[in-house]
Amino acid sequence: MEFSYSEEQEMVRKMVRDFVDKEIMPYIAEWDAKGHFETSIINRLAELDLMGVCIPEEYGGSGMDYNSLAIVCEELERGDTAFRTAVSVHTGLNSMTLLQWGNEMQKQKYLVPQAKGQKIAAFGLTEPNAGSDVAALQTTAVKEGDYYILNGSKTWISLCDAADHFLVFAYTDKSAQHKGISCFIVERDMQGFSSKAIKGKLGIRAGNTGEIFFDHVKVPKENLVGEEGEGFKIAMSALDNGRFTVAAGACGTIMACLEASIKYCEERTTFGKEIGKHQLVQQMIAKMEAGLQMSRLLVFRSGWLKNQGKRNTRETSLAKWQACDFANEAANDAVQIHGAYGYSNEYPVERYLRNSKAPVIYEGTREIHTLMQADYVLGYRQDKPLRKTLPAWPYKEHTANI
Numbered sequence: 001m002e003f004s005y006s007e008e009q010e011m012v013r014k015m016v017r018d019f020v021d022k023e024i025m026p027y028i029a030e031w032d033a034k035g036h037f038e039t040s041i042i043n044r045l046a047e048l049d050l051m052g053v054c055i056p057e058e059y060g061g062s063g064m065d066y067n068s069l070a071i072v073c074e075e076l077e078r079g080d081t082a083f084r085t086a087v088s089v090h091t092g093l094n095s096m097t098l099l100q101w102g103n104e105m106q107k108q109k110y111l112v113p114q115a116k117g118q119k120i121a122a123f124g125l126t127e128p129n130a131g132s133d134v135a136a137l138q139t140t141a142v143k144e145g146d147y148y149i150l151n152g153s154k155t156w157i158s159l160c161d162a163a164d165h166f167l168v169f170a171y172t173d174k175s176a177q178h179k180g181i182s183c184f185i186v187e188r189d190m191q192g193f194s195s196k197a198i199k200g201k202l203g204i205r206a207g208n209t210g211e212i213f214f215d216h217v218k219v220p221k222e223n224l225v226g227e228e229g230e231g232f233k234i235a236m237s238a239l240d241n242g243r244f245t246v247a248a249g250a251c252g253t254i255m256a257c258l259e260a261s262i263k264y265c266e267e268r269t270t271f272g273k274e275i276g277k278h279q280l281v282q283q284m285i286a287k288m289e290a291g292l293q294m295s296r297l298l299v300f301r302s303g304w305l306k307n308q309g310k311r312n313t314r315e316t317s318l319a320k321w322q323a324c325d326f327a328n329e330a331a332n333d334a335v336q337i338h339g340a341y342g343y344s345n346e347y348p349v350e351r352y353l354r355n356s357k358a359p360v361i362y363e364g365t366r367e368i369h370t371l372m373q374a375d376y377v378l379g380y381r382q383d384k385p386l387r388k389t390l391p392a393w394p395y396k397e398h399t400a401n402i
């Protein structure tokens with residue numbers, strides 16, 4: 001076992017931290033208050049080679065290990081959940097899925113520009129009547145000659161207005177239930193595609209989330225990812241990577257809560273002493289620290305398994321569930337430590353509390369992860385090997401044939 005960061009990982013952490021401090025922190029309160037998604041941040045992430053951190057160099061990425069992606073997500077979410085969410089859907093849910101399941105043509109055409117940050121990618125699974133219950137989705141893909149015709153809609157899609165490419169899940173055979181779902185690459189420019197942002201969100205207001213619609217969208221048959229009927233498995237394995245980034249990001253929220261709370265503990269005095277000297281305040285600080293350290297260990301174990309090329313659905317689910325709960329609790333306590341001031345946007349902690357709620361819901365709700373963990377422990381659930389696996393790290397020179 002190795003618990004220390006490599007020199008390269010330390011450098012990435014420092015680079016993202018500096019970027020967040022200089023280019024996100026000074027503006028984020030305003031962007032959040034206005035509900036403004038600052039797309040120039042995505043361009044800057046691309047310039048810094050952060051949109052394809054763990055994608056092999058031969059596919060346009062930086063070729064770093066999977067835990068380097070976790071470090072990027074931690075540091076980005078220390079700034080705001082919105083930008084970590086962007087990396088989660090772009091890299092975790094979309095690019096890593098193409099790396100695992102895409103054929104060589106799809107990798108060259110879609111993964112390479114995504115990993116370079118020249119094209120932005122998103123992930124369309126959830127529908128108005130299908131969230132946790134994925135098999136309830138209603139979008140259909142009917143084969144006509146060399147195309148599939150897609151009809152339906154998706155909701156709560158991160159980067160709905162910003163992404164160029166979407167992985168979209170649709171039924172090619174409804175009678176086969178979840179074994180009749182297939183996965184497609186859909187481009188924004190395809191005729192019949194449209195999107196619309198959702199307004200009035202509780203948190204992640206500096207992010208872009210909304211609906212996407214397919215009105216007889218003609219998708220070339222070459223854009224089918226994997227085989228017909230393999231979409232459910234592809235979606236679930238995509239979530240193994242998305243959840244990993246969400247869990248890592250939650251560590252960033254806890255770091256931000258700790259930083260704000262420690263500063264406030266030093267500034268505020270009651271009953272003749274700094275509030276940090278009151279044991280009940282110390283208890284909240286100690287819980288944040290414990291949450292951060294436990295979450296990080298779970299995240300890095302999951303990343304280590306990915307580096308080994310091993311299945312990690314169980315470990316990633318545990319990391320995602322626990323880290324997001326800890327982050328939500330840390331943000332709640334951070335507001336508590338700030339008293340009434342924490343209830344206003346004069347301090348950042350109210351934003352942390354609002355932002356920390358969505359990760360407890362998306363990529364598997366707290367309840368779904370609780371059930372998964374119980375099922376594993378009770379022996380009701382076992383993971384079978386997948387037809388395609390994420391390449392182990394360090395990458396071999398040619399991952400193409402894996």
Ligand SMILES: Cc1cc2nc3c(=O)[nH]c(=O)nc-3n(C[C@H](O)[C@H](O)[C@H](O)COP(=O)(O)OP(=O)(O)OC[C@H]3O[C@@H](n4cnc5c(N)ncnc54)[C@H](O)[C@@H]3O)c2cc1C
Nearest residue numbers: 123124125126131132133156157158358361362363365367
């Ligand atoms: C900010 C944000 C961004 C998002 N981005 C994306 C995205 O990019 N792409 C995408 O595809 N989706 C995205 N989502 C959607 C998200 O993944 C879903 O909201 C999530 O899967 C939950 O589905 P649901 O909202 O339909 O809730 P439901 O599934 O309807 O659940 C409602 C409640 O019932 C509980 N519940 C459901 N089933 C069970 C059960 N069997 N046992 C016990 N309790 C149960 C749930 O835990 C929850 O408390 C996003 C959501 C948000 C909030």
